[in-house]
Amino acid sequence: MTVSLRGTREVKNNYQLFRLTGLLDAFSEPTFRRVMGRCIEEGPKHIILDLSKIDFVDSSGLGALVQLAKKAQTAEGTLQIVTNPRVTQTVKLVRLEQFLSLQNSVETAIENIKG
Template sequence: MSLRGTREVKDNYQLFRLTGLLDAFSEPTFRKVMTKLLEEGPKNIILDLSQIDFVDSSGLGALVQLAKKAQGSEGTLQIVTNPRVTQTVKLVRLEQFLSLQPSVDTAIGNTKSA
């Protein structure tokens, strides 16, 4: 299964709910689409990866690039995660940089106060 998702745009953030695999196969399209939508705005991005089955090193690289682009455009990136994704992110010590959140509601709350 490849990567699939939905997009919800609010006043000050975009919420993406993704399912499937964020891996070397899906990463180029993910990076291209997310860069375009970040430029369109709003600049605060919430990625709900709680239903993601797998993230590999190229998927992590795409998340890091997206976080840097969001910060560079005065925005934020928050990632709602699951145990499998959290374990992968912690393995490479990126949990602080990628702003892992336990729920979509927590991430939305953080965006409003940002």
């Protein structure tokens, strides 16, 4: 069995940056959801997900992103997603581009964080 999702975590003063590669799908979604949930609880509450190197997101992955956005909002934080054309297309298919706060670059996402 292969690990379909890999990533790194950087914790800064007021945000966490995750750079992910691989597939955000039904196989990786349970672990992704568990790990990200724990990271939001640990803080900081503002999350930047760099999915620009992700190859594929399926409906399970989209569901996990929506849950993550809700969890960040509940914790009075934010979730921003740095995307690529493939991820953007998938998100737009289900009309979630506003809710999921898609960004073109990590730098833009960092600038959007208040406080």
